[in-house]
Amino acid sequence: MPRARAKIRVADDRKTATIELKPLGQPGHLVDLTLNELDQLIDKLGNARSQMVKGHPIPPFERDEPPISVAANTKWTIRASPPEGVLFGFYHPKFGPVGLTLPKEEIVSIVGFLTNRFILQPAASPEKH
Template sequence: MPEMRIGVKVADDRGTVTIEIGSTESLASSFALNLDQLTKLIRLLGQARSRMVEGKPKEPLDGKTVETVFDPPWYVQVASIDGSLLAFDHPSYGPLAYAIPRADIARIVHTLTEHLALPAEQPDKPS
């Protein structure tokens, strides 16, 4: 498979994005998308990625650098899976939701309770 080059440029009015895709050996194709179309493309790419990693072992996140979103809109509710549903609006990927089993909720509550026992600080951004 030839090397690919991909470029993304948001319009000055932030109403559209132009995406260029092509091999390093040929001319690139470009197309413009509005926000709804871009969100749909991100969702479809996420679904494709999900199929590609299906069956592969899940790697722990401990010690890894992950993209941090500060203060997104969020929602939590008891889920029908004997757990909870946590949803938030990620600025890069749109609305995301996680069904979290009861045992994991207990671990999260324990960790957050320990956090609340610490002296309150007012950092500008998460570390």
């Protein structure tokens, strides 16, 4: 399979994105996508990626690897489905709506961590000048 380069340009009116796929040494192919079509492509690429990584170990997150794509100040939702666990979903500016399911044991661990870190620890006292 030939290696290829991809370029993506968002139109000035932000209504379409043009993707150019160019196999090395060959002419490029341009495709214009609307936001909805781009979301569908991202979904299909995600499905392909999930098939490719199946059976590979998940990299450790305790270190600084791999880089995490952070979504700050976003909309989110939590949907409980006892006794299985919970769905945590949020809007990621790069990927659209994404989510993860967490089993009950992980929820207990997360709640314990957040309680210890933000509720049980005394707040820092203001410095006196």
